[in-house]
Amino acid sequence: MxxxxxxxxxxxxxxxxxxxxxxxxxxxxxxxxxxxxxxxxxxxxxxxxxxxxxxxxxxxxxxxxxxxxxxxxxxxxxxxxxxxxxxTGLWQRIRRFFAADWPGAVRSLWRETAASVAITALAAVAAYALSASDADWFYAFVPRDLAGGRDPTATAAFLRATLYDAPKDGQSGLSLLASFLFTHNAQIAIFAFALGFALCLPTAGLMAANGLMLGAFLWLFFSHGLGVEATGWLMIHGVTELFAVALAGAAGFAIGWSVAFPGRRSRVDAAAAAGRRAATVMMGVVVMLFVAGLLEGFGRQLIRADAARYAVALTSAVVWGCYFYLPRRGPAP
Missing domain, CATH: 1.20.58 (Methane Monooxygenase Hydroxylase; Chain G, domain 1)
Known part of the structure; x- marks a missing residue:
């Protein structure tokens, strides 16, 4: 020793x-x-x-x-x-995430994003058609307690008032609906991503469920001659919110597809590679849902003209489309 x-x-x-x-x-x-x-x-x-x-x-x-x-x-x-x-410092990493990592991950999942949008759109069309053929279908897609009078028996004047009138008690009925839709869409986004590993099936079901509620909601207002007005009210925040849900669905599809068809790699390796891209997309989805919440909370209350609502929706679509899909010359510094 x-x-x-x-x-x-x-x-x-x-x-x-x-x-x-x-x-x-x-x-x-x-x-x-x-x-x-x-x-x-x-x-x-x-x-x-x-x-x-x-x-x-x-x-x-x-x-x-x-x-x-x-x-x-x-x-x-x-x-x-x-x-x-x-x-690299924290701010450099954040800058790189927004300048290159997030949009690059979204572009790499364009097929999965298209699938999410297609499933949601087809489900919305189906719900719209079923509700138009029989109004009782509306209650299959929108719970009665949530409808709160905004159902096929409501008058056009009542529905119009929910779109434009300022709330008298601090929170209108449509505010409750908007809050429910935001919470519902956030949950759909999280579960669509988290359950993607199960061969894409739960993710596809969640995208369809979201589309069914959207289609029934639109049918209700279109059937009362308020389709244009309701669409403007919804899309002022819905463009960002629904796009975020579609991206979350795309992230889930990417993981599920890699598990089902790993190619030459093992399923674990394929799922890990897809999971890294999907996680990057989901971090951005959280940002989008935050932006949608701001638009829903402020824009819906302050903007009551249809033209202004559509202008905000169109601007949102152009901004997100250019941000994600315009080609970039090289990686961010």
Missing amino acids: AELALKSHRFRTEREADWRRLETLLDRIERGSARRLTTAELLEIPVLYRQALSSLSVARSISLDQGLTDYLEGLCTRAYFFVYGTR
Whole structure:
């Protein structure tokens, strides 16, 4: 034991100055920025890192004291992340996410997005047609307690008032409907993504369910001659909200498709690769739902002219379309 302690002491005495030098440089970086180091100091760090790795290897091979080995392991780990890890700051990462990562992930899922939109649209058309043929179908798609008088028995004057009249008690009936639709769509988005691994079937069902409610809602107002007005009211926030749900469905489809048809890769590897893209899309979906909530909360209350509502909806569609699908020359810095 005495011989081992002497050996450890000599080993540390010979090399400790280099370890301390590396530790000092890393402390300076972690307290501020690598820009504060000179060029010579920056070039010194990889050399000191390799020396520390060599020391760690020797310490392990000759079984030096555990405290020294733990110290060297921690020092090498810190240096590794500086030498080989990413050194972009938080704001750089956020900028890259919005400038390149998110739109790039969305573009890569254009087929899945088209499938989500198609399923939702077909379900909406089906609900519209079924409700038009028999008004009782409306209650199959919109719960009676949610309808709250906005059902096939309502008068056109009552429905029109819900679209334009300011609430007298702080919250109108249509405000409750709008809040329900937002919460409902947010839940659909989350579950469509989370359940995508089950071979796409739950995701497809959720997209269809969302379309059925949308179609029944539109039929109700169109049947009373208020289709244009109701569409403007809905789309002022619905363009962003429904597009977010479609993207969430696309993310779920991407995962489910990779599980069902992994190709030459294992199902785990294929699902992991699809999951990384899908997770990027879903982070952006959260942003879109937040924007939709702002539009629903402020735009619907403040904008009551049909032309202005359609202008906001069209602007939203153009902005999202250009942001996601216009070609980019290269990755963001």
